Amino acid sequence: xxxxxxxxxxxxxxxxxxxxxxxxxxxxxxxxxxxxxxxxxxxxxxxxxxxxxxxxxxxxxxxxxxxxxxxxxxxxxxxxxxxxxxxxxxxxxxxxxxxxxxxxxxxxxxxxxxxxxxxxxxxxxxxxxxxxxxxxxxxxxxxxxxxxxxxxxxxxxxxxxxxxxxxxxxxxxxxxxxxxxxxxxxxxxxxxxxxxxxxxxxxxxxxxxxxxxxxxxx
Numbered sequence: 182x183x184x185x186x187x188x189x190x191x192x193x194x195x196x197x198x199x200x201x202x203x204x205x206x207x208x209x210x211x212x213x214x215x216x217x218x219x220x221x222x223x224x225x226x227x228x229x230x231x232x233x234x235x236x237x238x239x240x241x242x243x244x245x246x247x248x249x250x251x252x253x254x255x256x257x258x259x260x261x262x263x264x265x266x267x268x269x270x271x272x273x274x275x276x277x278x279x280x281x282x283x284x285x286x287x288x289x290x291x292x293x294x295x296x297x298x299x300x301x302x303x304x305x306x307x308x309x310x311x312x313x314x315x316x317x318x319x320x321x322x323x324x325x326x327x328x329x330x331x332x333x334x335x336x337x338x339x340x341x342x343x344x345x346x347x348x349x350x351x352x353x354x355x356x357x358x359x360x361x362x363x364x365x366x367x368x369x370x371x372x373x374x375x376x377x378x379x380x381x382x383x384x385x386x387x388x389x390x391x392x393x394x395x396x397x398x399x
């Protein structure tokens with residue numbers, strides 16, 4: 182007989198909820214190292230992890246006053262380099278740095294320092310791109326060359342220097358380490374590709390594969 186008794190938390194252990202106010206809503210996506218070109222022609226790396234893809238378009242969420250955004254606005258191109266889990270310590274080496282000199286007051290208050298050469302500081306190696314001017318990061322197993330097609334969001338000003346910008350990019354070329362590509366195809370071997378995730382300001386990797394959707398091609 183169907184029970185009409187209202188279920189309680191005791192009926193489903195672990196499902197009781199509480200109302201919280203997190204200091205950050207950064208639930209995380211794979212870490213992307215955005216490489217842009219500085220005004221003097223040198224390269225800057227911006228680590229970030231607010232990104233999503235639809236077709237050939239990649240949408241990024243970035244701090245509007247960041248040096249990488251300024252470079253992207255000026256140059257209109259960048260590379261997107263997806264770090265593997267084993268590169269987390271290299272990413273962390275440059276996490277507290279900015280290409281802006283002098284360092285903006287709000288970033289200095291958070292502990293940021295200026296770094297002119299983030300490739301050297303992080304132990305990364307540049308690889309020339311084919312269709313855009315900024316280099317790729319050789320150590321990252323997945324690398325996109327991209328062009329700016331849209332910029333949305335609040336323009337930072339003196340009252341809101343940390344305003345967020347939504348950056349829309351079109352991917353014009355994709356590079357991948359041979360070891361993560363299924364031989365004879367254009368498919369990423371998901372059993373071998375182990376992306377680095379940034380979840381609530383902690384690094385995660387080595388996720389267990391659970392299965393695949395009905396739309397999976399391999």
